[in-house]
Amino acid sequence: MSLKQLFRQPMLRAMLGRQHIQALRSMTTQSDKVLVDLDPKTGVAVVQMNRPPVNSLNLEFLSDINNTLDKLHNDKSCRGLILTSSNNKVFCAGLDIMEMYQPQTDRLTEFWKTLQNVWMNLYGSRLATIAAINGHSPAGGCLLATCCDYRIMVQNFTIGLNETQLGIIPPFWFVDSMEGVVGYRQTELACQKGLMMTTDQASKIGLVDEVVTPEVVLQKAQNEMVSWLKIPDYARQLTKSQMKMPNINKLRARRDEDVQHFVNFITKDSVQQALGFYIENLKKKAKK
Numbered sequence: 001m002s003l004k005q006l007f008r009q010p011m012l013r014a015m016l017g018r019q020h021i022q023a024l025r026s027m028t029t030q031s032d033k034v035l036v037d038l039d040p041k042t043g044v045a046v047v048q049m050n051r052p053p054v055n056s057l058n059l060e061f062l063s064d065i066n067n068t069l070d071k072l073h074n075d076k077s078c079r080g081l082i083l084t085s086s087n088n089k090v091f092c093a094g095l096d097i098m099e100m101y102q103p104q105t106d107r108l109t110e111f112w113k114t115l116q117n118v119w120m121n122l123y124g125s126r127l128a129t130i131a132a133i134n135g136h137s138p139a140g141g142c143l144l145a146t147c148c149d150y151r152i153m154v155q156n157f158t159i160g161l162n163e164t165q166l167g168i169i170p171p172f173w174f175v176d177s178m179e180g181v182v183g184y185r186q187t188e189l190a191c192q193k194g195l196m197m198t199t200d201q202a203s204k205i206g207l208v209d210e211v212v213t214p215e216v217v218l219q220k221a222q223n224e225m226v227s228w229l230k231i232p233d234y235a236r237q238l239t240k241s242q243m244k245m246p247n248i249n250k251l252r253a254r255r256d257e258d259v260q261h262f263v264n265f266i267t268k269d270s271v272q273q274a275l276g277f278y279i280e281n282l283k284k285k286a287k288k
């Protein structure tokens with residue numbers, strides 16, 4: 001959907017109002033892939049991922065997400081962030097597989113470093129963060145969701161860290177993010193088997209906090225945010241940081257090693273072959 005079409009959507013217009021659409025327009029001049037609407041009254045920013053067709057995370061999109069997070073973190077009026085998608089079937093399809101298939105090493109390295117930055121920035125955000133998961137959310141999409149403090153997901157979609165099904169390995173910080181939400185045993189089951197869970201299954205293990213219908217997902221996220229922002233920021237932020245810093249420090253200490261592992265692993269012939277088959281199947285499925 002083009003930006004013009006997006007702005008014309010009655011639901012979006014009603015939800016945001018004229019003033020916010022204006023704000024959204026001015027920020028989209030910086031990136032049309034990440035649409036931001038910061039409500040000056042509430043301090044809540046709605047951030048819509050908008051990279052058609054499926055919000056897959058390539059280097060440029062990740063950089064845009066990171067820049068957006070930096071801007072919001074530097075804006076003192078901003079207290080909460082709701083992460084969602086402009087595509088009402090896919091929240092985020094995870095990493096752009098094309099970044100990993102037959103890659104140039106320099107770009108692959110930059111890509112991974114940027115993903116690490118997005119993870120640290122969102123997972124450790126000073127803002128109260130809510131994922132309004134309005135579509136499928138595999139792998140890197142699930143990672144973004146587990147970075148947030150609260151998850152509200154629309155019924156009848158799927159979510160999970162499905163890397164092993166692709167013949168790749170979820171990095172330790174993906175696993176740490178999941179474990180922080182659902183605990184060791186459920187993470188072990190979900191990650192080793194590469195489970196893609198339905199919204200209901202995800203809700204049963206606590207991977208999502210609320211299951212809702214598509215029409216209300218953003219309103220529910222706004223309502224939930226109100227209760228988070230009733231807590232004094234310093235108390236909430238310090239509590240959050242106390243819980244999240246150990247995992248962030250773990251990645252900081254092993255950043256270079258993690259990049260090296262990733263590049264070595266992805267460039268193996270066997271992994272390239274597995275990715276090649278996977279892409280072929282995705283394309284076949286998309287054509288049907």
Ligand SMILES: CCCCC/C=C\CCCC/C=C/C(=O)SCCNC(=O)CCNC(=O)[C@H](O)C(C)(C)COP(=O)(O)OP(=O)(O)OC[C@H]1O[C@@H](n2cnc3c(N)ncnc32)[C@H](O)[C@@H]1OP(=O)(O)O
Nearest residue numbers: 056093094095096097136139140169261262265282283286
């Ligand atoms: C020892 C240490 C080791 C360290 C590190 C080792 C390993 C590295 C780990 C890397 C971690 C990886 C994380 C990831 O995120 S990998 C990506 C995983 N994502 C997926 O598997 C999702 C695949 N996509 C889907 O399942 C579906 O597309 C969907 C998201 C459910 C949406 O379905 P639908 O609306 O029906 O759309 P289509 O399937 O028709 O797709 C439309 C077009 O989009 C292309 N597509 C889809 N997903 C991706 C993607 N992730 N990347 C790039 N492109 C994607 C699809 O091919 C269609 O394209 P076409 O129209 O040109 O054919």
